[in-house]
Amino acid sequence: MAAGSDITPESARQLAEEVLAREHYELERHVVENALLEWLGDMLDPVARFLSKAIGGLIxxxxxxxxxxxxxxxxxxxxxxxxxxxxxxxxxxxxxxxxxxxxxxGALTWAEAAEEGPDLLEKRARGAAQSEDYFLALSLLFQAGVLRLEMREDRPFQPAYTNREYLRRYETDPAHAPLARLAALLEHWYAGEPIGRKEYEDGADVYTSLRTLAASGGRG
CATH class of the missing domain: 1.20.5 (Single alpha-helices involved in coiled-coils or other helix-helix interfaces)
Structure with a gap:
């Protein structure tokens, strides 16, 4: 056998390959598979017996x-x-x-909305309204309003927040009222109620107030 000083990384790798290639180091694949199936059978057997008894009892x-x-x-x-x-x-x-x-x-996540900015969101909202997708239009206006408030206070944007979490974030702000009104209009759709042109126009008017408050700077 070669001295320890004569062993190189390459010779060590070759020696390891020779050892692992020997018959008693080979893994029997079917043994592993059978053991796994046996384990699954042991796990599922109580469930199967319970279901069998329950169904038999019902019958x-x-x-x-x-x-x-x-x-x-x-x-x-x-x-x-x-x-x-x-x-x-x-x-x-x-x-x-x-x-x-x-x-x-899903066409516009909060992270995507932050990248586009409120001005582009407003433009997209007008386009959605022209296509009579009023729910999407109101969603975009809500996102634009939140972004304007975040930009006003230079606060870190939280893309994981829900609408209600944003409402709680601004509950002491004068902008909370129009923001809550927009959220309430969106809730109609979540409740299965239709959102039409009237609801969108109401939301657009509310958003105008929200935008003015966001531009005023600071809290009231």
Missing amino acids: RFFGNIHDANPVLYWLILVSLSLLLVALLAHIVLTFRQALRERQRT
Whole structure:
């Protein structure tokens, strides 16, 4: 065997490769896979047994009701079916509303709004209003108003804040009232109510007041 001083990094690497290539160092892949499957089986077995008992108990319960009172059995079955349909419909509608919200508001995040600045946001809001996307228009005006307040006080911008968190941030500021009005108009859409031209014009007037207060400098 070579002396320790004769071992170079390259020879050490070759020696390690030779050792790892020996048969007793080879990992049996199927052994690892079998062990993993066995572990998963042990983890899922109690759950499977619980579900089996629960489903079996429900089947026996409804079977007893059917034998004792068929009318009550069908009444319960129809009621549960209607409840399931209503639950599924609610899930679908909620998902569609969340998807629509993401599509409409995802076009401009708070971080993107900060990069564009309030002037460009106002321009985008007017364009959205012309396209009759009044919710997006009001969202852009709200963002522009917040950015103007942040710029007025030279405060660090917080892109992770929600609308309500911004309202709390300026709750002692005279600009809180118009800012809250804009947020309230947006809440109509979140509640499933339509936002039309009238709501947008109301929000645009409120934003004008907010912009004036933001330009006045300082808190009242």
